[in-house]
Amino acid sequence: MPIGSIGLSVLGDRGHLRAVTIGGFLVGAAALLALSTHQPRPLLLLLSAVAGVGSMGTQSLVVACMAAHHPPALHGTGMGFTLGLGRAGAIVGPSYLASAVALFTSPRAGFYAFAVPAGLGALAVLLLSRSRDHATGSAVTLAGLEPLREVT
Numbered sequence: 001m002p003i004g005s006i007g008l009s010v011l012g013d014r015g016h017l018r019a020v021t022i023g024g025f026l027v028g029a030a031a032l033l034a035l036s037t038h039q040p041r042p043l044l045l046l047l048s049a050v051a052g053v054g055s056m057g058t059q060s061l062v063v064a065c066m067a068a069h070h071p072p073a074l075h076g077t078g079m080g081f082t083l084g085l086g087r088a089g090a091i092v093g094p095s096y097l098a099s100a101v102a103l104f105t106s107p108r109a110g111f112y113a114f115a116v117p118a119g120l121g122a123l124a125v126l127l128l129s130r131s132r133d134h135a136t137g138s139a140v141t142l143a144g145l146e147p148l149r150e151v152t
Helices: 002-035 041-069 072-104 109-127
Strands: none
Touching: 002 041, 002 109, 041 072, 041 109, 072 109
């Protein structure tokens, strides 16, 4: 997983953070869906690694997207909320998996159940407004106004 995380981070740092984050989520979701089918063992191992990169590797990119999205005056609040939401997902995840498998009475349901949040993550990043004005390079808020700056 560290190799995948580093690879995704390098791609994200080259100016394609949103696209790489969305792609990471979608590749992870696709790998989870493929894992629910019968595959030869070597392909299952490869798909497992790709699903891991899509989940764990994309996690660091989500933090970077949030840092780029929130105006400087809201970095602490925005990052705290984002990381707290992610932690809540990690806590609820096992119960969510157990509920999906019990409700649909299929071991494959777990793969589908985790592909859904990956797809939602891609959608959430896609819907983020751009946090930087590409013409001026300055941070902008959702209303298009410059954020308040601290007086030093």
